[in-house]
Amino acid sequence: MKRREIFSDLRCVPPVILRIDGRNFKNVLSRMGFEKPYDERLTSAIVYSIESFFKKSGLSPVFAYTFSDEISFLFRDNAFEGRVEKLDSVVPSYISSAFTLALNPDEPVSFDSRVIPMHEEDIREYLIWRQKEAWRNCINSYSYYTLLSEGMEEKEAARYLKNKRSSDMHELLFKSGINIAKVPAWQRRGIMILKKQVDIKGYNPHLNVKTTSTRTKIFAEREIPLFSSEEGETFLKNVLAPKQNG
Numbered sequence: 500m501k502r503r504e505i506f507s508d509l510r511c512v513p514p515v516i517l518r519i520d521g522r523n524f525k526n527v528l529s530r531m532g533f534e535k536p537y538d539e540r541l542t543s544a545i546v547y548s549i550e551s552f553f554k555k556s557g558l559s560p561v562f563a564y565t566f567s568d569e570i571s572f573l574f575r576d577n578a579f580e581g582r583v584e585k586l587d588s589v590v591p592s593y594i595s596s597a598f599t600l601a602l603n604p605d606e607p608v609s610f611d612s613r614v615i616p617m618h619e620e621d622i623r624e625y626l627i628w629r630q631k632e633a634w635r636n637c638i639n640s641y642s643y644y645t646l647l648s649e650g651m652e653e654k655e656a657a658r659y660l661k662n663k664r665s666s667d668m669h670e671l672l673f674k675s676g677i678n679i680a681k682v683p684a685w686q687r688r689g690i691m692i693l694k695k696q697v698d699i700k701g702y703n704p705h706l707n708v709k710t711t712s713t714r715t716k717i718f719a720e721r722e723i724p725l726f727s728s729e730e731g732e733t734f735l736k737n738v739l740a741p742k743q744n745g
């Protein structure tokens with residue numbers, strides 16, 4: 500029977516990105532009464548789940564990048580010896596479980612998952628792509644819920660926005676009093692969760708000396724630059740520097 504487990508040896512070579520995405524979250528979050536288009540409780544629960552993953556899962560991603568209901572993790576360390584089935588099952592189940600602990604929702608939630616083999620030099624391009632999606636998602640969802648609040652039916656609003664240019668949506672939002680360029684950065688650009696080495700200053704009373712030790716801390720950056728900009732390039736160089744590897 501063991502021979503039938505034909506996918507268990509499917510492996511990937513690092514670096515890999517693993518992206519998970521909330522299953523059917525449009526309906527699930529609506530049933531849970533989350534605010535639209537953005538609810539701080541959802542974002543906090545996702546950030547909490549990622550931080551918990553960094554601290555307690557025993558796995559060690561370089562970063563996680565999140566917006567809406569999706570999370571991308573970068574692994575460089577050959578987690579699970581690259582076994583795709585392990586990565587694709589353990590990561591989304593851990594996040595589902597942490598998310599449930601954070602929110603105590605009325606119904607179970609699930610996340611789908613995909614493993615994306617990367618080259619180091621393509622990681623920035625991947626992040627630029629996802630951040631563009633975050634922005635598209637931001638302007639679309641604000642426009643969509645603005646139209647609904649003005650009395651439009653769901654299907655009609657979706658149809659109306661289908662081929663709209665982003666400048667038209669800007670205009671539409673501006674008329675309703677929303678300056679989309681001024682909504683919080685995490686809604687427009689997403690959030691990066693990172694490990695950072697910090698110096699902890701202490702004192703050794705036996706030797707009567709000041710001490711400094713280094714600890715790894717997890718930070719959620721809610722004000723990140725545009726990855727495609729020069730500032731974004733510098734930011735990502737730091738995030739992807741080899742010292743952040745471990």
Ligand SMILES: Nc1nc2c(ncn2[C@@H]2O[C@H](COP(=O)(O)OP(=O)(O)OP(=O)(O)O)[C@@H](O)[C@H]2O)c(=O)[nH]1
Pocket residue numbers: 520521522523524525526528529533534535536537538539541542567568
């Ligand atoms: N109410 C609310 N909904 C949100 C929020 N963030 C994301 N969503 C919803 O999550 C959905 C994410 O899009 P998708 O992942 O494409 O859609 P989905 O319904 O999760 O469907 P699948 O991922 O294909 O299973 C958006 O359409 C939003 O409706 C939020 O802050 N509040």
Ligand SMILES: [Mg+2]
Pocket residue numbers: 520521522523524525568
């Ligand atoms: Mg989803």
